[in-house]
Amino acid sequence: xxxxxxxxxxxxxxxxxxxxxxxxxxxxxAVKNVTASVQKNAITAIMxxxxxxxxxxxxxxxxxxxxxxxxxxxxxxxxxxxNIYEMPTIRLRRKIGxxxxxxxxxxxxxxxxxxxxxxxxxxIHLKRSERDEIVETxxxxxxxxxxxxxxxxxxxTFLSGGQQQRLCVxxxxxxxxxxxxxxxxTSALDPVSTAKIEDLLVExxxxxxxxxxxxxxxQAARISDNSMFMFLGELIEYEDTKTMFTNxxxxxxxxxxxGKFG
Amino acid sequence: MDKTIFQKGKTIISPSRFxxxxxxxxxxFLVVLIFALITISMVFLIIGTLxxxxxxxxNWSFFTQVPPDTFDAMMAKTSGHLIPGGILNxxxxxxxxxxxxxxxxxxxxxxxxxxxxxxxxxxxxxxxRDIADVLQGVPSIVVGLIVYLWVVVDITDGYSALAGGVxxxxxxxxxxxxxxxxxxxxVPVTLKEAAIALGTPYYKVILRVLIPSxxxxxxxxxxxxxxxxxxxxxxxxxxxxxxxxxxxxxVKPVSAVPLLIWQFYNDPNxxxxxxxxxxxxxxxxxxxxxxxxxxxxxxSIQ
Amino acid sequence: xxxxxxxxxVLFTASLLILLVSAGMVFSLxxxxxxxxxxxxxxFIISSKWDPTQGREQFGALAxxxxxxxxxxxxxIIAxxxxxxxxxxxxxFFRNSRIATVVSTLVDLxxxxxxxxxxxxxxxTLRPFIVSIGLSPQGYGIFTSGLILAIMIIPYATSLSNSxxxxxxxxxxxxxYSLGATRLEVxxxxxxxxxxxxxxxxxxxxxxxxxGETMAVTMLIGNANIxxxxxxxxxxxxxxxxxxxxxxxxxxxLSSLIAIGLLLFVMTAIINATGKxxxxxxx
Numbered sequence: 001x002x003x004x005x006x007x008x009x010x011x012x013x014x015x016x017x018x019x020x021x022x023x024x025x026x027x028x029x030a031v032k033n034v035t036a037s038v039q040k041n042a043i044t045a046i047m048x049x050x051x052x053x054x055x056x057x058x059x060x061x062x063x064x065x066x067x068x069x070x071x072x073x074x075x076x077x078x079x080x081x082x083n084i085y086e087m088p089t090i091r092l093r094r095k096i097g098x099x100x101x102x103x104x105x106x107x108x109x110x111x112x113x114x115x116x117x118x119x120x121x122x123x124i125h126l127k128r129s130e131r132d133e134i135v136e137t138x139x140x141x142x143x144x145x146x147x148x149x150x151x152x153x154x155x156x157t158f159l160s161g162g163q164q165q166r167l168c169v170x171x172x173x174x175x176x177x178x179x180x181x182x183x184x185x186t187s188a189l190d191p192v193s194t195a196k197i198e199d200l201l202v203e204x205x206x207x208x209x210x211x212x213x214x215x216x217x218x219q220a221a222r223i224s225d226n227s228m229f230m231f232l233g234e235l236i237e238y239e240d241t242k243t244m245f246t247n248x249x250x251x252x253x254x255x256x257x258x259g260k261f262g
Numbered sequence: 263m264d265k266t267i268f269q270k271g272k273t274i275i276s277p278s279r280f281x282x283x284x285x286x287x288x289x290x291f292l293v294v295l296i297f298a299l300i301t302i303s304m305v306f307l308i309i310g311t312l313x314x315x316x317x318x319x320x321n322w323s324f325f326t327q328v329p330p331d332t333f334d335a336m337m338a339k340t341s342g343h344l345i346p347g348g349i350l351n352x353x354x355x356x357x358x359x360x361x362x363x364x365x366x367x368x369x370x371x372x373x374x375x376x377x378x379x380x381x382x383x384x385x386x387x388x389x390x391r392d393i394a395d396v397l398q399g400v401p402s403i404v405v406g407l408i409v410y411l412w413v414v415v416d417i418t419d420g421y422s423a424l425a426g427g428v429x430x431x432x433x434x435x436x437x438x439x440x441x442x443x444x445x446x447x448x449v450p451v452t453l454k455e456a457a458i459a460l461g462t463p464y465y466k467v468i469l470r471v472l473i474p475s476x477x478x479x480x481x482x483x484x485x486x487x488x489x490x491x492x493x494x495x496x497x498x499x500x501x502x503x504x505x506x507x508x509x510x511x512x513v514k515p516v517s518a519v520p521l522l523i524w525q526f527y528n529d530p531n532x533x534x535x536x537x538x539x540x541x542x543x544x545x546x547x548x549x550x551x552x553x554x555x556x557x558x559x560x561x562s563i564q
Numbered sequence: 565x566x567x568x569x570x571x572x573x574v575l576f577t578a579s580l581l582i583l584l585v586s587a588g589m590v591f592s593l594x595x596x597x598x599x600x601x602x603x604x605x606x607x608f609i610i611s612s613k614w615d616p617t618q619g620r621e622q623f624g625a626l627a628x629x630x631x632x633x634x635x636x637x638x639x640x641i642i643a644x645x646x647x648x649x650x651x652x653x654x655x656x657f658f659r660n661s662r663i664a665t666v667v668s669t670l671v672d673l674x675x676x677x678x679x680x681x682x683x684x685x686x687x688x689t690l691r692p693f694i695v696s697i698g699l700s701p702q703g704y705g706i707f708t709s710g711l712i713l714a715i716m717i718i719p720y721a722t723s724l725s726n727s728x729x730x731x732x733x734x735x736x737x738x739x740x741y742s743l744g745a746t747r748l749e750v751x752x753x754x755x756x757x758x759x760x761x762x763x764x765x766x767x768x769x770x771x772x773x774x775x776g777e778t779m780a781v782t783m784l785i786g787n788a789n790i791x792x793x794x795x796x797x798x799x800x801x802x803x804x805x806x807x808x809x810x811x812x813x814x815x816x817x818l819s820s821l822i823a824i825g826l827l828l829f830v831m832t833a834i835i836n837a838t839g840k841x842x843x844x845x846x847x
Contacts, residue, residue, distance in 0.1 A: 062742055064738060064741065064742065067737075067738070067741060069661075088280055088284070089744070090280055090283065090284075090744045090745075090746065091280065091744070092744075093741070093742055093743060093744035094744045096742075097742070097743075098738075098739070098742035100735055100738065100739060102735065104733070104735040104736055104739050106736060106739070106740075106753075106754060106757075107736075107758065108754075108757035108758055108760075109757075117740075117743060117753075118743040118744065120753060121740055121743050121744070121745035121749045121750070121753050121754075122279075122283070122743070122744055122745060122749070123279070123283060123749065124279070168739070171739075171743070172742070172743075174743065175743075175744075283746050283748075283749070284746065286746070286748055287746040287747055287748040287749075290747075290748045290751075291657065291747070291748075293649070294649040294652050294653060294657070295649075295653070296649075297645055297646050297648075297649035297650070298646075298649045298650045298652075298653040298667065300646065301646045301647075301649070301650050301671070301674075301718055301722075302650075302667060302670050302671070304674060304715050304718075305670045305671075305673050305674050307685075307689070308674075308677060308681070308682070308685045309673075309677075311685055311688075311689055312681065312685075370578055370581055373574070373575060373578040374575075374578050374579050374581065374582060376575060377575035377576065377578060377579045378579075380575065386579075387579075390579050390582050390583070392837075392840075393582050393583065393586050394582055395836070395840060396586065396833050396836060396837065397582065397585065397586055399772055399773075399776075399832055399833065399836035400589070400776070400829060400832065400833075401775070401776020401777070401778065401803055401828055401829070401832055402776065402778065403776065403778045403803045403806050403807055403825070403828075404589075404593075404776070404825050404828055404829050404832075407593070407596075407806065407810075407821075407822060407825045408588075408589050408592055408593065410810075411592045411596055411822075412588070412592065432585060435582075435585075439582075463567045463568060463571075464567065464568040464571045464572070465567055465568075465570075465571040468571070489676060492678070493677075493678020493679065493680065493681070494678070494679075495678070495679065495680045495778075495779050496679070496778040496779055496803070496807055499807055499810070499811075500806075500807075500810055520678060520680050523680055523681075523684070524680060524779075527684065527687075527783070536684055537684075540680075540681045540684060543678060543681065544677065544678070544681060547676050547677070547678065548673070548676065551672070551673070551676050555669075
């Protein structure tokens with residue numbers, strides 16, 4: 001793995017991953033010895049062929065692996081210098097929001113309720129005015145407000161895929177997290193919705209740090225500031241996107257980018 | 263794009279909320295665990311009672327002799343001996359009844375199951391399927407009532423093995439129908455289509471492809487249906503009533519293990535026999551259950 | 565005629581058996597109960613008198629209807645938390661682990677125990693226990709029967725609920741966890757709302773099962789042909805009165821028993837149909 005510091009703007013690392021390894025069933029390693037620092041208020045893309053460990057790496061950041069007993073994690077991940085394994089997961093997951101590959105709004109809740117689902121799930125009671133304000137602001141932030149403002153109390157399942165995904169982004173923004181994790185957020189969407197989400201992410205990065213797994217190289221090239229390339233569980237190359245695409249250091253990176261394997 | 267103002271004021275959440283929520287979470291788990299443990303312990307309690315109390319009374323004569331009459335039983339009890347005799351008439355009776363019920367229910371059940379499989383979601387098929395479901399939910403005593411009216415009154419003029427067999431057959435039928443349909447659905451369609459494409463007549467496709475491929479599923483369904491009716495008492499009370507001797511005559515009453523248990527229960531001298539009989543019955547049911555699970559497991563690797 | 569057509573006809577004809585049996589059932593039940601309804605009219609359903617003595621026969625189903633309903637409802641109330649907890653253990657907390665397999669096998673075992681054995685155990689173990697803790701002098705009655713019924717329907721409710729809960733998509737749960745919810749919060753806010761209709765249906769079906777149960781209840785309810793007066797009062801259910809009095813019944817008595825059978829048939833059919841309908845439409 002290589003970290004090329006020269007072209008990254010120097011802000012303190014909000015998220016630092018130290019020698020992280022993740023294994024399934026004791027000995028099948030999906031992620032091997034990854035060390036990296038993620039830049040604040042930037043979009044970092046994680047790329048690589050199928051099975052390279054990129055999603056596994058992403059999900060380690062908000063400790064999703066702990067839901068599955070056959071996954072073991074070694075190494076450290078620090079959020080603003082604090083080891084995430086020493087925090088209660090409830091607290092950690094307030095600071096990190098997640099958007100999944102396929103839009104998954106809660107089908108039994110209305111659009112309104114989906115946006116503030118984070119609060120409801122955490123048992124936090126807000127005044128009606130606070131709730132309304134959070135819902136409206138967040139939906140405006142994801143440019144969904146005008147499209148749904150007259151149907152806030154309907155269930156979200158009638159929305160299109162792209163709208164549902166924006167709703168899920170809104171839901172993830174509930175606690176104004178420091179980091180937003182996205183796992184191939186547009187792979188299930190049509191090109192128009194994809195473009196809207198990409199624009200949204202570019203806006204969001206001004207206030208949030210975005211870590212995104214993508215299967216789509218051009219997407220990474222379009223919107224990410226920094227890119228990681230992973231292969232067979234290892235972090236092969238990590239630098240600012242422009243450099244990686246124009247002048248990759250590793251032959252495997254080049255192979256992937258030129259389509260020799262995918 | 264709209265330029266909106268991002269709010270950066272964070273909602274302040276007091277840390278103690280974490281504690282409360284964690285506590286609630288753990289408490290819930292504990293309560294759930296306790297309730298589940300109570301449920302499971304019932305199994306051990308009940309079967310354990312059977313084993314402990316019934317073990318002594320099981321010997322060779324248990325399987326080879328009929329129960330004693332109540333006087334002999336009383337003599338044995340007062341002198342501290344084991345009650346002589348066994349449940350031979352019950353064992354043969356159960357075999358007779360269940361065998362008869364199977365002969366009736368299995369062919370019909372499989373054929374109807376195939377019909378439903380072939381006709382999927384057409385209106386008539388749906389109706390048949392729904393009615394079969396209703397049939398499955400009919401209380402066993404009502405089935406007994408019906409068969410009493412049909413067979414005991416109209417056909418055999420008195421309690422009979424036939425009535426008992428018919429009652430059990432009615433109870434087995436819906437189970438076999440459903441498991442047949444489900445098993446057939448699991449056979450890959452391509453198999454059936456390959457046979458048809460070769461010009462095989464439909465009945466041969468059924469006999470040579472569908473049934474063999476779903477055989478383990480069919481077997482499992484039959485075993486489950488049998489294990490379900492083995493222990494049925496209520497319908498038999500109204501149809502065959504019981505017989506102190508071994509009987510293979512269709513039009514005469516026949517005994518059955520559950521019926522014997524009921525008789526022993528009602529006779530203060532024979533009460534000790536209930537445990538061994540129950541243990542035997544339970545053992546049989548268990549055996550069939552294990553057998554059907556084993557068959558299901560063996561063939562699900564396909 | 566080509567053989568395929570014959571085969572199709574054979575299959576179709578077999579299916580008629582179902583129609584025959586079910587129609588025949590309804591017909592015979594109605595036919596057998598006509599004398600009772602003719603004699604007592606609709607009051608049969610709401611009358612609690614039950615007197616088989618020759619010459620002044622009075623029959624009414626109310627005592628048994630109430631007995632059936634009380635015991636079954638009590639059974640459902642007791643079974644619900646047990647079945648629900650067991651389902652959560654198998655389908656959520658220990659999902660896919662060996663513990664889940666062991667637990668569900670044990671629960672299946674519980675389902676396989678014949679009714680008469682439940683009755684025996686209830687009579688010789690549960691009843692003395694209830695007497696010993698002073699709840700009832702003899703241990704017979706609605707409470708004891710309801711308790712044994714509860715144990716009998718738990719496996720039924722559990723296995724249905726298991727499949728319902730297992731069907732809740734993983735991604736919904738993950739989304740909730742990613743928002744920082746605890747397990748309880750995920751269960752309460754995400755899993756249950758999604759599974760609500762299926763769970764309701766499974767408990768309705770379990771209730772239907774309890775309605776028709778005969779042997780275990782007969783041995784524990786005290787066989788008093790009265791409307792039950794309290795939680796520990798004795799009484800009788802529709803199924804158990806039929807089992808008990810059938811042997812020597814004839815004429816109007818027999819017809820009344822058949823009428824009760826008809827009522828029981830209708831009740832269970834409606835309850836079961838409701839449960840299945842809910843599953844089809846909402847789950």
